Amino acid sequence: MRNPARVSAHLDTFSDADVAAVYDVENPWDRIGFPQDRFFSDTVAAADSVLDVGCGTGSMLHVAREEGHTGRLVGLDPDPAMLARARRRTDVEWVAGTAADVAHDAEFALVTMASNAFQHLVSDDELRSSLAAIRRALRPGGAFVFGTRHLQARAWEAWNPANAGNLVLPDGREIRGWHEVEKVDGPLVTFTETVARPDGTPLRVDRTTLRFHTPETLNPFLLAAGFAVEHQFGDWDRGRLSARSREIATIARAG
Ligand SMILES: C[S@@+](CC[C@H](N)C(=O)[O-])C[C@H]1O[C@@H](n2cnc3c(N)ncnc32)[C@H](O)[C@@H]1O
Structure with missing residues (x-):
């Protein structure tokens, strides 16, 4: 996550639509x-x-x-x-x-x-x-x-909570997010992506496996x-x- 924190807002839920909105904030086509x-x-x-x-x-x-x-x-x-x-x-x-x-x-x-x-x-x-x-x-x-x-570049080694970052959604809500690797099984890497309140309280955790x-x-x-x-x-x-x-x-x- 690249954007610095600017606004604090109350967050009750974090929906699939919110996750998709985060994707666009983090990955503008450029x-x-x-x-x-x-x-x-x-x-x-x-x-x-x-x-x-x-x-x-x-x-x-x-x-x-x-x-x-x-x-x-x-x-x-x-x-x-x-x-x-x-x-x-x-x-x-x-x-x-x-x-x-x-x-x-x-x-x-x-x-x-x-x-x-x-x-x-x-x-x-x-x-x-x-x-x-x-x-x-x-x-x-x-x-x-x-x-x-x-595979050889082992990109997943940078996917850890030490690299957590904050961002602000277009509607002004602020979140904190991080990745954490659960398992490396040869070319298969399973990791979680956590979306949290700015104070670190988790709102949702999504799990993904990618093949390198x-x-x-x-x-x-x-x-x-x-x-x-x-x-x-x-x-x-x-x-x-x-x-x-x-x-x-x-x-x-x-x-
Ligand atoms: C990292 S995103 C890339 C999105 C888009 N291509 C971009 O450049 O921004 C990966 C996408 O792959 C999709 N995906 C996951 N499993 C898939 C599958 N079996 N076949 C096709 N797409 C898949 C996900 O839903 C997600 O939208």
């Missing part, structure tokens, strides 16, 4: 400030039809329309509260579902999974079924562009689903992928 956002926005702008899987609050596609994209834009996400924020823009199609639920057939030039949504695909079966559905949604020669944190990858664990899944790995970068400025990279930024091509 192609100037964030190389990842620039990479995806440029890629989306160059494609005539885009399916964004794990679209969250839809900010990437919102910005694409604002910037003048005239093609078909579809966002899909399983979280109703995130999708409710996405739906505030009605000139994009919004679909409720997981990656494995994607039911489109050869309709898109580009499928994206931004901001590490791909790491929510945890089991081998979920990875296989999700990649098969994404592959089916692409036209021949279409691209699947996504990122995942590189190396190119060696990731690429066989892509190849088995009928993708060719066209480019893999170690960061969103197209830096070389190495054993020290923090990211694996992938452009995979549907064969």
